Amino acid sequence: MTHDDSPRWIHSEDVLTRSGPFGVVLLGRQSSEPVTLTRTGPAVWDLLAHPRSLDDLTEALAERHEGSRSDVRRDVASFLDELARTGLIRRADRVAT
């Protein structure tokens, strides 16, 4: 993992989850409906069990998947934004409320 100053993200504690052949089903406090992560989503979610920065995730995924590092980084950033917006992840340096 790299050591950068960008924020690190981690699962929100109150998320209800299920994983299986379908991917990962998540239901956060701020969501009215569960969401299902598929394709690379479950791999990113698994990595976020521990604090990870955008660089950490990009590095880990770029090793596993085809495509340029910049494409991977853009996709992961968009994915993190969505997870954060729906309260499924939180900043690891902030105390959970």
Added chain:
Amino acid sequence: MSGTTASATSPTTDATHVAVPAAYGLPGAPSAPAEPLDDPAWTALTDAATRERVTPLLASAVAAGAFPATDRQYGAIVRAHERSMRTCVALERTLGDAATTLEHAGVAYRVVKGPAVAHLDYPNPSLRAFGDIDLLVAAERYDDALTLLTDRGGRRRYPEVRPGFDRRFGKGACLVLADGTEIDVHRTFVAGPFGLTVDLDALFATDEQFTLGGRSLPALCREHRFVHACFHAALGDAAPRLSAQRDVAQLALDDRTDVAGALEAARAWRSDAVVARAVTTTWSRLGLQPTPLVRWALAHQPDRFQARALRAYSGPGRSYATQTAAGLAAVDGLAGKAAYLRAVLVADRDHVRRHDGGYVRRLRRGWQALRATRTTR
């Protein structure tokens, strides 16, 4: 995956093969068909899996290559598994809200059945589907619990027999929330005699916690979970769901379960016959290899009380009325029996209207039910 299919008439343990995935992952589980099922047989299997709440086990068996399927069948069962898991997390949110309500009011409770066994007894909670929420509430706060949950929008599915009956003698009540979600609020494990012999204080003397959405929730201890699973599988429905029977096997075959301790509790609650019935029917239906517990269950002879009580839960005479009538034998003391009879026979008008149509008809049905429980098979 494979493109060839086998006929629905291939010999297996079950016409729809559904016992195979229901036992998936257990030692000594029956073998799956050699080839994917043809479409009618596959449809029958997935319908049965939905009914029996074992879709997650079927999907996991297919994903692991332990049950053959075509690519299309694989895609369909994975989507069905996803749907059932979306339902489960939504139900778990309801569970968390109900738990918060009870905890804020200081009402002791235990989470029972689906979510508790999914998180504590299965290798992955995604293997256990459920369709409602079940809470066991301490009898002395039972009325408070119902009031708290109805204040949050829950509506009783059936009226109480008579005010105070549930708290003293009843199994519990089903509350239906505005979105259709059901919360079963239990005082004891089942209606009727076996529900009246369970030591409710003992259930609240121990617990095992599980984590749900970052918080701890109390479940019954493992041995009590096993006995409860047996109650549910042996007495809960005329034809028990495979998910209930899988719970029995899951707990019985778990090295962490103190089976001797569980049997001791069951004997103390005059319900070792319930465990014996659950174990024998589970092993027979799932097609599992016998264990010492199964040999004990096959040789078990119920005493007179249990033999009579069991009749109220099985056979053509099975009904809430026969269970209630048979419950009289399990109520302690003459004063208790008198109170029980009074509550049952002089029931609340609304309850009588909905269940019997009138007091005369209720008395007649009560007498017939009492006679049915005394009839020797």
